[in-house]
Ligand code: NAP
């Protein structure tokens with residue numbers, strides 16, 4: 001066991017503050033990574049504030065962060081795919097049973113025994129729960145460590161590990177290709193990656209935003225059209241016309257106004273995870289045989305496929321790099337939709353703590 005520097009919150013009402021946490025000495029299958037950048041996902045905010053208490057109650061202290069990029073410091077004796085000095089990345093998953101039908105199908109995110117990067121029971125018993133990437137190092141089983149294409153900006157690569165895979169996976173699963181009309185609701189960390197991928201897959205992309213000030217950016221990021229979702233007339237113009245809509249909105253909203261934009265057999269997939277249940281109008285699905293689904297990050301193989309796709313197409317997140325000392329302010333700004341489009345923490349800033 002060794003000590004790592006980190007930022008943690010002591011309760012749902014506490015700010016994140018500097019601390020030291022235990023990390024396990026790498027076992028034979030582990031990779032120890034010095035963290036260079038960690039993105040700030042809205043899920044970090046939901047978890048720190050215990051907003052998902054009915055599904056995933058937060059155990060305190062919590063060290064959030066699951067958009068991790070760094071360099072390998074050392075590896076266990078049985079590790080074959082990484083060596084010290086390699087770039088490496090870790091997303092939302094650090095463990096699964098490896099044997100269940102989901103794991104066999106490369107869908108580790110649905111394994112009944114999967115371990116999340118933070119706030120999951122720690123199978124190694126180094127601490128009560130796993131601690132995430134707001135830290136200077138992390139130790140992770142080789143299977144859950146991803147290779148990073150060498151041509152990408154590292155601060156902008158970190159968010160690919162959650163915002164990237166969470167949008168890439170459902171767009172692929174629902175067959176988004178050239179000729180499809182695709183909507184992305186909410187232009188935040190996930191949304192802006194959804195726009196980049198949908199455009200790269202050849203679709204006609206429409207962004208729905210509550211922030212008129214983001215319209216110009218949306219077009220620059222790859223959207224063909226932008227709709228201000230609070231404008232009912234603008235929404236109505238698109239009624240019944242979408243093949244697929246990806247809903248990345250983080251708080252309560254009317255999903256029926258988006259369902260009504262789908263054409264026959266169209267699908268809306270929720271990746272945004274608001275705290276309270278969303279009201280569903282049955283006729284928004286019944287008329288047009290529409291469907292509503294959800295999607296959860298992606299498996300490890302698909303996450304690697306996404307990173308390789310990003311390397312080949314030079315895709316990274318648009319980031320504002322901050323020192324960790326600004327993390328609490330960044331949370332407040334994210335809640336005001338005031339981030340273009342992901343905060344990425346430069347972990348070198350932890351050295352002064
Ligand atoms: P984010 O950067 O804060 O983006 C969310 C966006 O939603 C905002 O930028 C805003 O976009 C829009 N929005 C916020 N409040 C709204 C409201 N009341 N009505 C309409 N639009 C609103 O958050 P994120 O990191 O992209 O995460 C988005 C959600 O996905 C979170 O709930 C997060 O926990 C969840 N998530 C799920 C998964 C998964 O596997 N399913 C993975 C990661 C994250 P505009 O300014 O454009 O309106």
Ligand code: ZN
Nearest residue numbers: 041043162163
């Ligand atoms: Zn996330």
